[in-house]
Structure formats: C-alpha cells, structure tokens
Amino acid sequence: MNEVLKVEGLSAGYGPLRVIHDLDLVVNPGERVGIVGLNGHGKTTLFYAIAGLTGWQRGSILLTGKQIGRTRSQGPGRYTHQIVRQGLAIMPQGDEIFQGLTVEEHLDSGAFTPDAWRTRKERKERVLDIFEPLRKLMRMPVGRLSGGERRMVSIGRGLMTDAKLYLADEPSLGLAPKIGMAVMEALLAINLKDSAMLIAEQNVALLEGKVDRVIGMHAGKLKGEASSSFRLSGNR
C-alpha cells in the first residue's frame, strides 16, 4: 500500500496512435529505477502519461495511493499542474525550458508549492551546491546556455520542490560523455529518503550498478528486469 508509484493497465498515446500498451509498474520508496529502451519505444510517453501530458490515456496510476491517472481523451496538460502539485518532479528531455527567463527565475519557477516558495533561497543554495557551474550564470537567460548547463537547470528546477517521485527523462541525452556522466552523478547523489526516482536512459552503461533496478522498455511494454548487481554481458 505504501508504494510511491503504482501503475496498472496503463495505455496512452496521441490521437490514433497507441504508444503504451497495458503497462504495469510498481516503484517503492527509496528506489532508483532505470528504464532502458530505444528511441520511440515509449519511455518519454510513459513519463508524459504519468504527468497527464499525453493526448489520451486510460488505466490506473496511483501516486502514493492517490489516483492521478484516469481515462481521459481531452487535450494534453489539462490536469498536469494538479498532478505535479501532488508531488511529481519532472526533469524533461531536451529543451523544455523558458528561453528568456534567467537561471535564477527558472529555479524559482520550480518552487511552486507554498512551502518551497517560502524557502526558495535555501533550496537554490542546495541546488547550486550540486551544480556548482550554475552559480555564476544565475543572471543569464537560459536560452544562451550550453546544452549541459540547460540540463543542469532543468534538473535543478526539478529539485526545487520536495517531490515524492522524480522523473528524469534521458538526463545524458545530447551531452558530451563527461558532462552526461556528471549530470548522472548529481542525480544519483540526491538523497531520496522515502521518495523515488525513475530515470529513462538509452545508455545502459551509465546506469550500470548505480540504480536499484533496471527495466527494459520495448514497443510500449516493460520487458525484463535486472537488479542492482547487473552487469552488461560481454563487458569487462
């Protein structure tokens, strides 16, 4: 009963296209779960479905016991802000950022709960401790940052509230390997306490041995599962 996330029979898609097929997933408190799969197999759509951002969806999604999924066919994003406010931190893939806002305003926008807004100064400090390079960029519009810095901003924004579930969508995508590694390190360094984290990733090597579980995703379904001690076959 105290799972952070419990997904049952989730299907989701856009218009006539069905991307996720009857998917079940359970994530327990304190867990870091890696979701691995190729492009176009539904990792991002799974995250979007949890946030209510897909075109349509059906099936049950329980976030700490509260129903946030429902059958809906209305436009995307109608309930997203309510779902997000129940304790979801989304660190989206790519450039889901506000081009003209400065880094500081960006982090502020992430502190959307009343409590987080009141303590946003300390929270910003904490984020800056993790992402040291952002400290001198606070007054820079995000549109002028490099890819790695943007990713740090978008992850930092997700860390501004106390979420129950963190969704990190391909944190290393499009980054130089070294920066991608650093970003991943930062994600793994977050103290989860009783919250949980889902990381979607194509590069399995980055997750290897660092997350509690790795689940494969193929053609809109979760396939196969490996525990924390998994090793890539044929690797060293």
Add this chain to the structure above:
Amino acid sequence: MDIAFIFVNAITVAAIYGLIAVAVSITWSSLGLINLAYGFIYSFAGYSAWLVATYVARQYLDPALHPFVIAATGILAGALGGILVCLVVFIPLHDKPAFTSRGMIATLAISLIGSQLLLMAFGPTAKSLPELFGRWRVKFMDITLTADKIGIVVCSALMLAVVVMWMRSSRRGLEIRAMMMNPHAASIVGIGIRRTGIYVMALTGAMAGLAAVLLSQTYFISPFSGLTPLIKGVSIALCGGLGSIQGAVIAAILLGLVEALTNKFMGGQYVLMTQFLFIILVLIVRPRGISGLLDKAREQ
C-alpha cells in the same frame, strides 16, 4: 513648433492604443488567444465609469476624489470584463481543437453581443465623462501641453510600468512569463493554464479599462466606441510582432506618428488608410513584426 505639436499628439495617441496593443500581445503570447472582446471590455469599462461618475461620485464624493474613483472604476470594470471573457471563452475552449480560430470567433461574438446589450441598456446617445485632469496647461518651450494630454501619457506610462514591474518581480508575473515562453513546460512546473488565464485576462482587461477612461477625455463613450481602439490595438500588436511588449510599444509610437502626420497633412478621414498601409509595409519588410526577432514569442 509644428513638428513638436505633431509629436505630442502622436505620443498621446500612442499611449492609449499602446495600452490595448500590449494587452492584446500579452494575451496572445501567454494564452494563445487573440482577444477581440477588448472592444466590449472597453465600452463596458467606459459605461461603468460613467455610471459611477454620474450616480455615485457626483452625489456622495468630494470632487477632489472624482478622478481617482472614476479611473479606479474603469480599471476594475475592465478587469471584471476580462475575467468574464476568460470564464466564457478561454476556460471552456482552451484545450479544444482549433482553439486559435474558435477563440477569435468567440471573443468577437462577445464583443458584438456585449455592445448590443450596452446599446439596449443605455441607448444610442453617447455619454461623456467629466474631465479627469482639470483644465490647466503648461508652456514648454513654445508648445502648449494641455492637462489631458499630459495626464493621458503619464497614466498609461504608469500603468505600463506597473504591469511590466509586476510581471518582472511577482510570482504570478513569473508564471505568466513562463507561460508566454513555453506553455508546455509551464504545466510541468505546476502552472495551471486556467488559473493563469484568469490573472492574464484580468490584468489585460484592466489595461483596456484604463484606456477607455483615458480616451473618454477626447472621445465620447458609446456602445460601439470600443471598435476603433480594438482595431488599432490589434493592428499595432500585429505590427509590433504579436507577443512582444517592446514591439507593441515601438509600433504604437510609430503608428501614433503616422496618425498625427496624416491628421495634419491629409485630414482625419485618411488615418485608418495610412495606418494600414504603414502596417502592410512593415509586415512586407518584416513578416513577424517590428520586434519579431528581438523576442522569442509564440508562433502558433
């Protein structure tokens, strides 16, 4: 002397239409709605101010307070009208297909229906507001500045400054700016489209309401008096690059200049013609408006 006079007139006109243009621009970029109901909001605010001026202020209030009460009524009524449009059009329609064109048609319908209702309620006789700024005048170099011109420019500049400051410093302003830049990402950080919609429409409605009170210093209030400001506001916003505040201000000043020059050299009946010619020329040279490149604004 002549040039300075033309310039003063241009700035006065620009100040009023600029307010509506900025309102159109903000609504478009944050909500994706081209609000054509400002015509109604404008007349609504004008009539509310007139009601308060004749039935409340004149009987019960100290004359010194009148300008403030009337201006505040216009602003409040405008904000109320904006919220009404938001509730009737934006909230039911915003996630339906083809929202842009539907929203335009629905707001235009509100504008027409609202104006007809005002016509039924108040009749076709135009009303006029008392003078808000008095009758004094200032000689500056060799131009005479009348009180209403100074008052109009100062009030709208003040309103614009307050709006921009509020958008820059407050939390709601941050939310609105976030939505202007990326509505999708905004919902990810817990910004509700519908709630922000109400703030945006109240704010922009208040701007239209103030414009109504200010313009009533020059023109009369009638059920359809909002039409010209609406057309000018929308076209200035288009010319400046929809979604850009700087662009709208620059375009308002340029079009004010065109209007003043036309008034001076050709006559008032040609104003709309020269203005639209000017807008067409600008859009041929810069299809995304004057500040289409300065600002990253919503494109669809």
